[in-house]
Amino acid sequence: RPAEKFYKLISSAAYNWDKPYVMAETFGAMGNLSIDSMYAIAMDQYAKGINLLMPHAVWYNDRHVTFRPELSYRNPLYQKELYAFNMYLSRLNVMLQAPARHVADIAILYPIQTLQGEHYLDGPLKPVYGGVAIPRTDYIDVSTSLTDSLGIDFTFLHPEVLDSSGIVKDSLLTLKNKMNPEVFRVLILPSVKTISLSNIKKIKAFYDKGGKLLFTTRLPYKSAEFGKDDSINLIVRSIFPDLPVVQTGDSFPEQSMEAFNQAGGKAAYVPRPIPLALRTALTTLLPDRDVLFEAGKPLTYLHKIREKQDVFFFANPGKSIYSGNLKLRGRFFIKLLNPHTGDIIKTVSNFVAENGIDYTLFHLDLEANRSMILLGNRMIEPPVKRVTTVSGFSTK
Numbered sequence: 438r439p440a441e442k443f444y445k446l447i448s449s450a451a452y453n454w455d456k457p458y459v460m461a462e463t464f465g466a467m468g469n470l471s472i473d474s475m476y477a478i479a480m481d482q483y484a485k486g487i488n489l490l491m492p493h494a495v496w497y498n499d500r501h502v503t504f505r506p507e508l509s510y511r512n513p514l515y516q517k518e519l520y521a522f523n524m525y526l527s528r529l530n531v532m533l534q535a536p537a538r539h540v541a542d543i544a545i546l547y548p549i550q551t552l553q554g555e556h557y558l559d560g561p562l563k564p565v566y567g568g569v570a571i572p573r574t575d576y577i578d579v580s581t582s583l584t585d586s587l588g589i590d591f592t593f594l595h596p597e598v599l600d601s602s603g604i605v606k607d608s609l610l611t612l613k614n615k616m617n618p619e620v621f622r623v624l625i626l627p628s629v630k631t632i633s634l635s636n637i638k639k640i641k642a643f644y645d646k647g648g649k650l651l652f653t654t655r656l657p658y659k660s661a662e663f664g665k666d667d668s669i670n671l672i673v674r675s676i677f678p679d680l681p682v683v684q685t686g687d688s689f690p691e692q693s694m695e696a697f698n699q700a701g702g703k704a705a706y707v708p709r710p711i712p713l714a715l716r717t718a719l720t721t722l723l724p725d726r727d728v729l730f731e732a733g734k735p736l737t738y739l740h741k742i743r744e745k746q747d748v749f750f751f752a753n754p755g756k757s758i759y760s761g762n763l764k765l766r767g768r769f770f771i772k773l774l775n776p777h778t779g780d781i782i783k784t785v786s787n788f789v790a791e792n793g794i795d796y797t798l799f800h801l802d803l804e805a806n807r808s809m810i811l812l813g814n815r816m817i818e819p820p821v822k823r824v825t826t827v828s829g830f831s832t833k
Contacts, residue, residue, distance in 0.1 A: 448486025465493030588735025608647030
């Protein structure tokens with residue numbers, strides 16, 4: 438199901454252009470799925486920003502189903518489970534559909550200018566496969582590595598939106614939107630060969646103000662405008678002054694690189710962005726992430742701020758029970774909502790300060806193929822003690 442790799446691209450379009458709803462037509466032509474697979478697919482979609490699931494699997498005549506499954510009371514495979522599944526989606530919709538601000542520390546520049554620069558008509562591939570396999574394209578691999586392997590959320594940032602709505606202030610890159618004014622600490626450029634001069638200038642300004650950059654697979658060297666290649670190369674070299682050779686073609690350094698400036702800006706280049714390399718680079722660039730999982734125990738998640746309340750959605754679509762410690766940047770009084778049952782669960786949380794940053798610590802248990810919503814109310818006044826217990830209830 439290759440479309441599953443692109444959920445973040447579509448939800449990011451909504452974040453870029455300030456739209457509250459992201460719809461997915463789901464389950465059509467997928468065969469007679471198990472109910473567990475339906476839950477796992479729905480969890481993955483909602484954790485990656487989809488908040489309106491349309492089942493493409495209900496037929497007027499169950500005797501002539503062109504594309505299975507047939508999701509209605511008439512199908513004995515689902516008739517006992519559909520009510521609970523629909524209630525689950527309804528609870529997710531109540532909590533995640535309302536206009537809200539998406540929270541992610543990382544933006545990934547959508548490399549559409551590189552893709553357009555390499556594409557041509559009547560390519561060797563079938564149209565359904567895009568016609569042309571763009572060499573060294575890695576943005577979807579980087580995307581899935583972050584969300585599925587490392588438990589790190591992000592937003593794809595369109596080059597036009599970076600120009601029109603991206604504001605550099607201090608060490609932050611802010612998306613100037615009314616509903617969704619996202620704030621980014623790190624910008625990833627995934628195998629960007631071609632880039633507009635206005636984009637690279639704003640990226641350099643972000644770095645000069647203390648922003649963090651991560652380049653993967655190759656460095657930019659072609660301009661989206663005619664006659665500006667030299668300007669692109671000069672700016673890239675100003676970020677990485679120790680580049681071994683002048684960029685003149687589609688070559689790229691084979692070793693990782695790092696660069697720093699006096700304003701606190703950091704830049705890294707990773708030639709092979711496998712999950713381990715990404716995790717190593719981001720540990721240096723962004724040690725104080727919004728959500729931190731216990732080592733080796735990431736979850737897919739979504740964080741939004743709705744009417745001054747923080748809403749987190751954690752999903753465990755796997756087949757194993759999840760039990761791990763989590764850290765949320767900031768101080769929250771929290772409670773858990775079980776979208777599968779509607780139960781409200783109070784939990785134990787503690788506060789700790791690390792390197793001048795406050796975190797909320799708590800333990801999360803999730804059964805296999807289950808999810809949880811966390812509501813966080815931010816504390817305005819600092820706690821009397823650095824470590825304190827909010828409540829004495831168990832999450833069991």
